[in-house]
Amino acid sequence: MSRSGVAVADESLSAFNDLKLGKKHKFILFGLxxxxxxxxVKETSNDDSYDTFLEKLPENDCLYAVYDFEYEISGNEGKRSKxxxxxxSPDTAPVRSKMVYASSKDALRRSLNGVAADIQGTDFSEVAxxxxxxxxxSGTH
Known part of the structure; x- marks a missing residue:
């Protein structure tokens, strides 16, 4: 339970474990x-395109997302996944929505073990x- 009184649905944890352990999803969108x-869970997807993920982020509303991010290592080390x-939380979202999402984030974030990095996005340049x-x-969180 978060400071805002918001709980994390069991289905949210199940979907995350499916992504993490089963590689059943490429990304998951969570909302209230x-x-x-x-x-x-608002939506899950197996689409490998990062652009598809970005297209799912609403212009005027908040959400949480988990993305299985693959990238190449320089040299011949191959692909990594984090x-x-x-x-x-876009600047154009309603203030109330931004407040509820900000105060509820820890409840979800603490229950997701195995996340490598946290990204806070208020516009698309921050999630590019x-x-x-x-x-x-860089390994910064």
């Missing part, structure tokens, strides 16, 4: 239910592929 009492947690790639490669 209609009563603003629970964090639920799970990234996104808090999407190159921005996330730089963050993952």
């Amino acid at each position: 239910n209609d009563n603003k009492t629970e964090i639920v 799970i990234i947690f996104f808090t999407w 592929y190159e921005t996330v790639l730089d963050r993952v490669r």
